[in-house]
Amino acid sequence: MSYGLPYQGSKSAIADWVIGVLPASHTLVDLFAGGCAVTHAALASGKFDHVMANDLTAAPRVFLAATEGDFEGYATVPNRGEFFDSDDIVMRLLYSFGNDKSTYLWSAETEELKIAASRMLSAPSMHERRMYFKEFCDRLARGGGLSIAWSTSKAFKGSNGCRAWSALRGCRGLTA
């Protein structure tokens, strides 16, 4: 289970443990909440009647809005130009390297292949996912080395990754 927002220094990996060692109580106050991983795990645990999150940054407000379903359009991965042209804090958070909100997630060298890979998994319609799947295969065949394919394959795990990766085995240019 992944908790909270993507956030550098997130406690998502240990959030279950943190909540497990805390006694059940009326209110939990998550000070320095950052991406709200501990807040999220606390809410999911049902051990607390109220959970309060506080941070110097706007992250807890973004987390709250996400729980209210405000960000459904954000599965569409921006390219480098769209990222730098936007002052949308959520897009900046989700698609920056280390979630630092200022540097674009991928290198210029791998960007197009990774965008195609991400969109083939997350685009809203089956038609678009198919289109990006084909684009991903084409890009891989044209210039993609196995090292890029391998690092991209890590992104598949946890979604429908294993199936997508198996499907790719028949693609031109892929020798793994």
Ligand SMILES: C[S@@+](CC[C@H](N)C(=O)[O-])C[C@H]1O[C@@H](n2cnc3c(N)ncnc32)[C@H](O)[C@@H]1O
């Ligand atoms: C390491 S992060 C916390 C990560 C968080 N536990 C999580 O799992 O995502 C530390 C946080 O403390 C916040 N912070 C630092 N000084 C603060 C202050 N004076 N008041 C409120 N928050 C502060 C920072 O903005 C940062 O988000």
